[in-house]
Amino acid sequence: MSGSRLVARDVRMVFGGVVALERASIEVEPGRVIGLIGRNGSGKSTLFNCLTGFLKPTAGCITLDGRDITGEQPHKVMRAGVARTFQTPRVDQQTTAREAVLCGLYSRARHGFLASLLGLPGAQKAERQLQSEADGVVQRMHMQTWATSQVNKLSMGRVRSVEVARAIAADARYLLLDEPAAGIGRDEIRVLADEIRGLAERGIGVLLVEHNFSLIRLLCDEVTVLETGSVIFRGPPADAQDNEQVRQLYLGATATGEVAQ
Numbered sequence: 461m462s463g464s465r466l467v468a469r470d471v472r473m474v475f476g477g478v479v480a481l482e483r484a485s486i487e488v489e490p491g492r493v494i495g496l497i498g499r500n501g502s503g504k505s506t507l508f509n510c511l512t513g514f515l516k517p518t519a520g521c522i523t524l525d526g527r528d529i530t531g532e533q534p535h536k537v538m539r540a541g542v543a544r545t546f547q548t549p550r551v552d553q554q555t556t557a558r559e560a561v562l563c564g565l566y567s568r569a570r571h572g573f574l575a576s577l578l579g580l581p582g583a584q585k586a587e588r589q590l591q592s593e594a595d596g597v598v599q600r601m602h603m604q605t606w607a608t609s610q611v612n613k614l615s616m617g618r619v620r621s622v623e624v625a626r627a628i629a630a631d632a633r634y635l636l637l638d639e640p641a642a643g644i645g646r647d648e649i650r651v652l653a654d655e656i657r658g659l660a661e662r663g664i665g666v667l668l669v670e671h672n673f674s675l676i677r678l679l680c681d682e683v684t685v686l687e688t689g690s691v692i693f694r695g696p697p698a699d700a701q702d703n704e705q706v707r708q709l710y711l712g713a714t715a716t717g718e719v720a721q
């Protein structure tokens with residue numbers, strides 16, 4: 461038995477004639493930040509899709525806390541505690557940031573959360589409880605000053621924070637972030653980095669796809685490197701930099717350690 465963890469084991473994913481993943485394995489444990497890096501088209505998003513039920517692997521399996529969830533529907537995987545963000549954020553543009561958090565709270569059906577609220581005497585009390593839960597998440601994510609703004613008025617960094625906040629509200633135990641720092645500024649990256657560390661400190665297992673190796677080095681306990689669908693390295697980020705194959709294939713020779721794309 462593998463205990464608490466989200467695992468992809470020997471996953472193969474074929475699209476027509478294209479082999480996107482070949483015996484790809486990864487493990488995400490509570491309280492740890494795992495980086496997933498690789499060149500464009502190496503299979504990172506495909507692995508995310510397999511882990512979260514958006515794709516059924518051609519072969520191999522996905523387990524959650526020892527239970528086989530291979531091919532389970534995305535909403536079921538999410539209800540079981542695995543949340544994700546998308547390379548291109550998917551948040552309703554017409555709602556406010558706070559409403560998006562409330563959406564996350566509503567999806568907590570797996571704990572009988574709504575049932576317990578509905579059991580409270582009086583709908584008003586239930587409503588107050590929901591609002592105060594939403595306040596808690598808004599505060600934790602430092603969203604107070606812009607929580608009532610409409611999503612389509614927010615910067616990319618804030619939209620990505622809203623996606624993370626919604627996942628936290630949904631009580632995710634594992635959070636998969638697909639390039640959360642893409643298209644956002646330096647200051648917002650710093651806020652995001654703090655948020656990600658905070659999530660791990662509260663026991664959430666984080667899987668992070670990120671092209672910026674400085675951020676990977678800063679945040680990740682371990683990194684997995686994909687190359688044409690296969691894992692070519694797994695270990696501490698510092699060792700990835702020392703690995704000749706990884707350097708040649710991926711890191712390039714940039715002086716800053718910034719990853720070449």
Ligand SMILES: Nc1ncnc2c1ncn2[C@@H]1O[C@H](COP(=O)(O)OP(=O)(O)OP(=O)(O)O)[C@@H](O)[C@H]1O
Pocket residue numbers: 475478479480498499500501502503504505506507547
């Ligand atoms: N739905 C699909 N249908 C056909 N081919 C796909 C599909 N999704 C991904 N692929 C192919 O699978 C391979 C891996 O793609 P994937 O998007 O997983 O890479 P990635 O590592 O996330 O790349 P990037 O860094 O550009 O986001 C690519 O060759 C891609 O063209």
Ligand SMILES: [Mg+2]
Pocket residue numbers: 504505506547
């Ligand atoms: Mg991708």
